[in-house]
Amino acid sequence: MEEFEEFDDFRDHQSTIGEDGSRLWVYPKQPKGVLYSFRKLTSFILLAILFVIPFIKINGDPLLLFNVLERKFIIFGVMFYPQDFHLFVLSMIAFIVFVVLFTVIFGRIFCGWICPQTIFMEFLYRPIEYWIEGNNNQQRKLDESPLSFNKIWRKGLKHFIFFLISFITAHFFLAYITGIDHVFELIADGPKTHLAGFAALIIFSVIHYFVFAKLREQVCIIICPYGRMQGVLLDRNSIVITYDYKRGEPRGKYNPLEERKSNGKGDCVECGSCQAVCPTGIDIRNGTQLECINCTACIDACNSVMRRVKKPEGLIRYASERTIADKTKLKFNIRILFYSVVLTGLLSLIAFLFSIRTDIESTILRQKGTMFQEYDSLHYSNIYMIQVINKTRKTLQVDLKLDEPEGKIQLIGGPFVVKEGEVGEAQFLVLIKKSELKSSNTKVEFEVMSGGEEMDEIKSTFVGPEALDRK
Ligand code: SF4
Ligand code: SF4
Numbered sequence: 001m002e003e004f005e006e007f008d009d010f011r012d013h014q015s016t017i018g019e020d021g022s023r024l025w026v027y028p029k030q031p032k033g034v035l036y037s038f039r040k041l042t043s044f045i046l047l048a049i050l051f052v053i054p055f056i057k058i059n060g061d062p063l064l065l066f067n068v069l070e071r072k073f074i075i076f077g078v079m080f081y082p083q084d085f086h087l088f089v090l091s092m093i094a095f096i097v098f099v100v101l102f103t104v105i106f107g108r109i110f111c112g113w114i115c116p117q118t119i120f121m122e123f124l125y126r127p128i129e130y131w132i133e134g135n136n137n138q139q140r141k142l143d144e145s146p147l148s149f150n151k152i153w154r155k156g157l158k159h160f161i162f163f164l165i166s167f168i169t170a171h172f173f174l175a176y177i178t179g180i181d182h183v184f185e186l187i188a189d190g191p192k193t194h195l196a197g198f199a200a201l202i203i204f205s206v207i208h209y210f211v212f213a214k215l216r217e218q219v220c221i222i223i224c225p226y227g228r229m230q231g232v233l234l235d236r237n238s239i240v241i242t243y244d245y246k247r248g249e250p251r252g253k254y255n256p257l258e259e260r261k262s263n264g265k266g267d268c269v270e271c272g273s274c275q276a277v278c279p280t281g282i283d284i285r286n287g288t289q290l291e292c293i294n295c296t297a298c299i300d301a302c303n304s305v306m307r308r309v310k311k312p313e314g315l316i317r318y319a320s321e322r323t324i325a326d327k328t329k330l331k332f333n334i335r336i337l338f339y340s341v342v343l344t345g346l347l348s349l350i351a352f353l354f355s356i357r358t359d360i361e362s363t364i365l366r367q368k369g370t371m372f373q374e375y376d377s378l379h380y381s382n383i384y385m386i387q388v389i390n391k392t393r394k395t396l397q398v399d400l401k402l403d404e405p406e407g408k409i410q411l412i413g414g415p416f417v418v419k420e421g422e423v424g425e426a427q428f429l430v431l432i433k434k435s436e437l438k439s440s441n442t443k444v445e446f447e448v449m450s451g452g453e454e455m456d457e458i459k460s461t462f463v464g465p466e467a468l469d470r471k
Pocket of ligand 2: 269270272274275302305
């Protein structure tokens with residue numbers, strides 16, 4: 001890319017750090033355009049979903065609950081316990097592979113369109129800032145101006161609203177952990193009776209406020225692990241927001257009377273609009289950079305300039321570095337097809353893992369170190385141990401039925417009851433008629449029942465005298 005050589009100094013420093021190492025505050029211009037409108041709509045829908053979900057209940061349980069303190073998790077109304085940890089681990093592995101493959105193909109689409117950091121910053125906190133402090137230039141002037149009544153009331157009001165939003169959001173985040181009913185209890189009873197809950201609310205509110213009032217783009221550039229991994233996830237074929245340097249260079253100021261092509265100039269009129277709207281303060285014309293969150297603001301800004309100078313839109317667009325270099329169009333190629341198939345497979349695997357999850361998990365083993373007993377003149381008996389994990393939201397009375405061969409079951413110690421979310425164990429005897437046994441090792445099949453319903457089927461063996469094998 002010989003065209004970029006003269007602009008290479010951007011690689012020597014981070015966009016928001018000055019030469020003396022101090023933070024350079026970014027004052028992005030508010031974007032306008034088709035993509036910004038779509039992103040705004042997407043953000044409002046996602047925010048509405050985020051704030052409505054805690055109120056949705058299925059059979060009295062929240063739709064989603066991530067109670068790490070009590071190790072209770074509810075996903076779409078289904079309760080998950082620590083016993084389902086293997087599902088969680090497998091899903092996380094599948095999810096990480098999904099994220100890696102998705103990023104290799106589609107770049108940081110997630111960051112620009114779905115990431116809560118971008119949504120809260122660009123569509124909640126930033127618009128409030130524009131409303132109270134004015135546009136980006138007015139904000140810069142206000143920050144540089146000496147302390148005055150105007151500055152105090154604007155800054156004071158902004159930070160008060162920022163903290164209020166953070167405090168309200170903290171309640172909703174707590175609702176995802178302990179449930180909305182607990183949050184209402186906390187509000188009704190006051191902080192004195194729920195000191196721990198109230199402390200958690202304040203801590204989360206302060207962190208949330210600090211992230212959006214102060215840290216901002218630094219989260220994406222320095223803190224976010226996904227952002228830090230971009231360097232290894234992206235390649236020349238990844239779809240990212242990119243500047244068409246083949247078309248734009250050599251850049252030069254716009255002159256309506258000039259025929260740019262015959263003067264050797266490209267389509268970039270060096271207006272700086274793409275950089276002015278960038279929330280991470282970079283110049284996308286320097287190529288793909290770690291700081292770019294693929295927010296599309298520069299696409300909208302450049303398209304509006306192109307319309308004004310009567311040039312085709314798309315000087316900055318979604319494209320891969322290879323398509324720009326080869327001057328080809330983005331095509332649905334074998335690589336994208338292959339990765340998409342793998343992605344679909346992974347999603348199906350996650351769905352399958354959840355679909356095979358049963359309400360109870362049971363294990364039946366013959367009691368260690370025991371042999372058969374001669375129960376009476378007609379029967380032999382074996383002693384077994386059953387373990388049941390109850391993943392339902394109710395106490396279960398577990399019954400056992402012997403499917404094969406014909407025989408009887410006697411539970412030791414009375415009815416076998418397992419409480420909600422607990423693991424229960426019981427011993428039982430199996431009696432089989434001597435005349436039914438044909439060998440010393442007979443296959444047996446149990447049905448684990450509760451409330452007349454079959455919950456599980458388990459196979460085991462029944463031991464008899466070795467003399468049976470010699471018959
Ligand atoms: S370069 Fe463009 S897409 Fe990337 S963060 Fe800046 S404005 Fe958003
Ligand atoms: S907005 Fe477009 S024309 Fe203006 S500087 Fe950026 S790339 Fe060049």
